[in-house]
């Protein structure tokens with residue numbers, strides 16, 4: 001018997017955080033590019049205005065990051081569970097998901113991972129989001145704060161290797177964020193339709209794909225999309241059941 005369900009995947013605080021963060025990061029990248037290459041890039045009216053907008057966007061990202069952390073850690077207490085890959089994710093899940101993105105997707109096969117509110121991310125998303133939210137964003141913010149306050153934070157800057165090192169680090173971290181953003185937006189369009197994954201980030205709700213009735217064990221295993229549904233995955237190790 002086939003059924004069609006909707007699941008509430010993205011609560012309002014996550015959606016507010018996500019889009020204000022995306023807006024802030026994109027603004028930071030555009031203004032940052034003008035600050036770094038003022039002769040070639042003139043998106044904003046002047047160098048000074050690019051710096052002012054850059055600082056405001058930095059503040060938006062810092063506030064939305066705090067909202068994100070507070071919501072997942074204090075309100076939901078699901079930060080570790082959602083964002084930290086399991087041993088099984090690292091051993092087999094990453095390879096399986098990579099095989100899907102690089103190969104099976106182009107043959108029209110469905111993703112081997114099935115999102116649920118308790119386990120929203122596939123192993124590749126978990127690893128990428130962990131690196132972005134726990135390393136890239138905090139470090140780019142930290143180096144930015146040092147660059148914004150060179151005189152008062154002079155001692156800290158000298159202890160970290162000097163202004164040139166901090167500046168180079170800030171630039172390289174920002175380039176990594178840009179690389180993440182391009183990959184993230186591309187992968188976000190690989191649902192059943194190009195907007196299938198983006199819609200839940202706007203409305204909160206995801207339409208579950210039509211599928212045969214699941215066994216009781218499968219239905220109670222969060223985030224587990226049985227590999228046996230897809231014979232082409234059978235060569236890859238199956239996800240361990242709890």
Ligand code: HEM
Nearest residue numbers: 014021022025120125129132133181184185188197198201
């Ligand atoms: C126009 C830009 C962006 C688009 C279209 C976009 C799209 C999406 C979509 C569709 C999702 C839900 C599917 C999924 O979990 O992968 C998502 C989640 C996520 N995005 Fe983005 N994104 C954008 C920018 C960003 C930026 C700039 C960052 C961070 C620097 C970011 C970080 C994340 C994170 C951490 C999640 C998981 C959120 C959660 O459910 O806890 N995104 N994004």
